[in-house]
Amino acid sequence: MIPGSHDTISALLAKKVGFEVIYLSGAALSSSLGLPDIGIITMEDLVNRTRQIVSITNLPLIVDGDTGYGEVFNVIRLVNEIEAAGAAAIQIEDQELPKKCGHLNGKKLISKKEMVTKVKAASEASTNLKIIARTDAVQSEGIQSAINRAKEYVKAGADIIFPEALKSKEDFQMFSDAIKTPIIANMTEFGITPNISVEELKSAGVTMAIWPASSLRVSLKSIEKLYKKLKIEKTSNSSLSDMFTRKELYELLNYDSYEKIDKKIIKTILPD
Incomplete structure (x- = not known):
């Protein structure tokens, strides 16, 4: 179980109650800055918030890097900056810019080849940072296409796969059966994915689950x-x-x- 912490004080609360890993959501960060989640926050915004949270909590932090802030060279710089800020993992998704929240319709994806290039660049640029590849392909291309994409992302160096907007426990089971790589489940509220219990997710082969914006919504x-x-x-x-x-x-x-x-x-x- 990994809670989202949209700022440093919420991260301290997560640590206080006993969580050992936390997640910084791009959507929650955008909202905390008064902006929608459409890819308009800057890399500097993300790196600064990452540094603030890690320096105060000393907890492993998974950072949502959205689309990587551009092409391959931007991804390399993002990985370098986020790793220097002390994060444990960086997440990159296969949407086009301007991106959308993963639970909205009308998302457009970059090609599988383009995303593979980004993942490979991120993996090679990283020293100890774990690379999480998120695919938003389920809605627009179907679950089998999303699985095929995920397999290629793993070959390119992704340590963890994040299949976004799955509709059931059975969908997660399909992913875990097809991909022998750790999988993240997004348990965000008011979205496409139903509220599935941690026990059910584990039985479906899911390795970890995040609640990315819960702290922000309650606040x-x-x-x-x-x-x-x-x-x-x-x-x-x-x-x-x-x-x-x-x-x-x-x-x-x-x-x-x-x-x-x-x-x-x-x-x-x-x-x-």
Whole structure:
């Protein structure tokens, strides 16, 4: 189980409750910047957020690299930058630009040959970064075509396959039977893929499952609720039970350790 963390504070919460790997979604990052998921965030946006999350949490981070931000040379640069930022894995998909959310209609794909070239370039550019190849072919070309694409991506160097927008447990079983490579299931809400339990996914041969935008969606609903109440009631009193207390926030941020460092520095510079 791998939760999506759209920013550093949500990543800290994931770590606090015991998750050992986290996922940075391109859609969630775009939304956190007030933008739709159509490929208009920059590589710099992604690298900066990656660096922020990894440096604070020290957790393995899977990063959604969308289409690789261009052609082969862009993919190579993305891999180099994301690996330098400390991520554990980078995900690249086979959509054309401008890309769309994987659970929308009308997606256009690059050719299998073009994606193979990108995956090969990513694999060769990586030192320790795992390469995840996502295929969005199921909707437009059918599941067998998606499987055929995935097989070629594995040959090109993909460590993990991400079949997007599958419609059933049986679809995942077809993929795992055909591809002897770890598979990711996307359990995003309100999409094409139904909510399948972790136990069912495991029985279908799925290696890992992500909830890429759940933290963002819950955060937005909670914040909207607060703002509506605040505007009507002119006070936040009725929302206090929904809030982190000051103590809880400081504990999450490890505030005490910073104070200890501060005191140590002051003592070193200005000894008693």
